[in-house]
Amino acid sequence: MYPRLEIDIKKLRENARILCDKCHKNNLKVAMVTKSYCAMQSVVEEISKEGIDYLADSRIQNLKNLQNIDLPKILIRIPMISELEEVIKYADISFHSELLVIKRLNDIAKLKNIIHKIVLMIDLGDLREGCFYDEEIYYNVEKILELENIELIGIATNLTCYGGVLPSKDNLGRLASIASKIREKYDLKLDFISGGNSSSLYLLDNGEMPKDITNLRLGEAIVFGKEAAYGKKIDNTNDDVFKLVCEIIEIKKKPSLPIGEIGVDAFGNIPNYEDKGIMKRAIVGIGKQDIDISSVIPCDKCIDILGASSDHMILDITNSKKDYEVGDKVEFLLKYGGLLSAATSKYVYKKIIKETVLA
Numbered sequence: 528m529y530p531r532l533e534i535d536i537k538k539l540r541e542n543a544r545i546l547c548d549k550c551h552k553n554n555l556k557v558a559m560v561t562k563s564y565c566a567m568q569s570v571v572e573e574i575s576k577e578g579i580d581y582l583a584d585s586r587i588q589n590l591k592n593l594q595n596i597d598l599p600k601i602l603i604r605i606p607m608i609s610e611l612e613e614v615i616k617y618a619d620i621s622f623h624s625e626l627l628v629i630k631r632l633n634d635i636a637k638l639k640n641i642i643h644k645i646v647l648m649i650d651l652g653d654l655r656e657g658c659f660y661d662e663e664i665y666y667n668v669e670k671i672l673e674l675e676n677i678e679l680i681g682i683a684t685n686l687t688c689y690g691g692v693l694p695s696k697d698n699l700g701r702l703a704s705i706a707s708k709i710r711e712k713y714d715l716k717l718d719f720i721s722g723g724n725s726s727s728l729y730l731l732d733n734g735e736m737p738k739d740i741t742n743l744r745l746g747e748a749i750v751f752g753k754e755a756a757y758g759k760k761i762d763n764t765n766d767d768v769f770k771l772v773c774e775i776i777e778i779k780k781k782p783s784l785p786i787g788e789i790g791v792d793a794f795g796n797i798p799n800y801e802d803k804g805i806m807k808r809a810i811v812g813i814g815k816q817d818i819d820i821s822s823v824i825p826c827d828k829c830i831d832i833l834g835a836s837s838d839h840m841i842l843d844i845t846n847s848k849k850d851y852e853v854g855d856k857v858e859f860l861l862k863y864g865g866l867l868s869a870a871t872s873k874y875v876y877k878k879i880i881k882e883t884v885l886a
């Protein structure tokens with residue numbers, strides 16, 4: 528069935544292995560972030576054999592689906608008050624920045640008679656979640672330590688997400704020094720110091736990762752074989768783990784300029800076209816309801832994506848060396864947004880390609 532998202536498990540496992548080795552050599556644990564492929568259970572089960580230390584996701588529904596996998600689970604999006612019952616149930620560790628929420632979590636943990644582990648988020652300048660000012664950090668720590676059913680195991684930061692701020696020796700160094708101050712001041716172990724996502728990896732190659740950082744949370748790096756600060760390929764990894772395969776539903780020669788007075792397109796935008804004369808155009812059965820089309824790349828380098836409406840994506844196949852016919856399949860590699868949307872769409876089938884075992 529098409530369109531479909533194909534997932535090559537062998538390649539994904541290789542990526543996970545290489546990244547785990549790289550991190551472990553640098554005394555870092557790996558929290559594998561599973562959100563970009565909706566934490567598909569059979570996929571996560573396979574990869575988690577490669578030396579991963581924690582499973583991490585921003586959605587509690589995803590962690591719920593991973594309950595049968597025997598690894599500690601981290602909720603990495605600070606939770607909504609309305610989901611705290613689930614957080615206690617399905618996450619072993621959760622990330623936080625709001626005292627009000629942590630207190631409510633403590634109340635629920637008390638009722639269930641358990642101790643829940645939390646990590647305090649520190650904002651080092653990317654301006655998404657986390658405590659920004661020093662006073663706020665230490666005030667929060669003091670208040671958290673008063674809560675009987677909450678254990679503060681560490682601090683974490685997130686960079687290169689909203690503000691695009693790169694991790695550095697300086698900003699992660701500040702995280703490390705906040706951790707040691709908290710340890711001294713409150714006599715805590717505090718051994719979970721999470722130094723960011725796939726954009727922090729480049730610091731390992733430069734030898735600039737502060738040694739007090741104890742783990743990284745890796746999504747993109749495992750999935751695409753790329754570090755996320757500069758988009759550099761990681762040696763020996765695969766960049767074609769995920770492929771989107773679509774079917775051609777129309778091929779016709781048509782002009783490149785629409786005929787008639789131009790109003791707005793299906794999304795209310797005023798379109799702008801370049802006249803390239805008559806071209807050979809193919810339509811594949813996928814659209815903006817399924818994928819972020821700015822985030823898909825045709826594997827056939829001679830194909831250009833002209834655009835899409837909600838259910839049709841239009842390709843220029845004029846220059847392709849392949850003689851496409853209606854019913855043929857066209858393959859695409861995905862960028863982050865493309866993978867997120869294809870994995871999430873219920874109209875995109877998922878096909879897991881397992882290692883072929885030779886007898």
Ligand SMILES: *Cc1c(COP(=O)(O)O)cnc(C)c1O
Pocket residue numbers: 560562585603604685723724725726744745746747748755
């Ligand atoms: C998504 C996310 C990650 C993973 O980011 P990648 O760039 O995919 O490695 C890590 N931490 C948090 C808090 C996230 O939301």
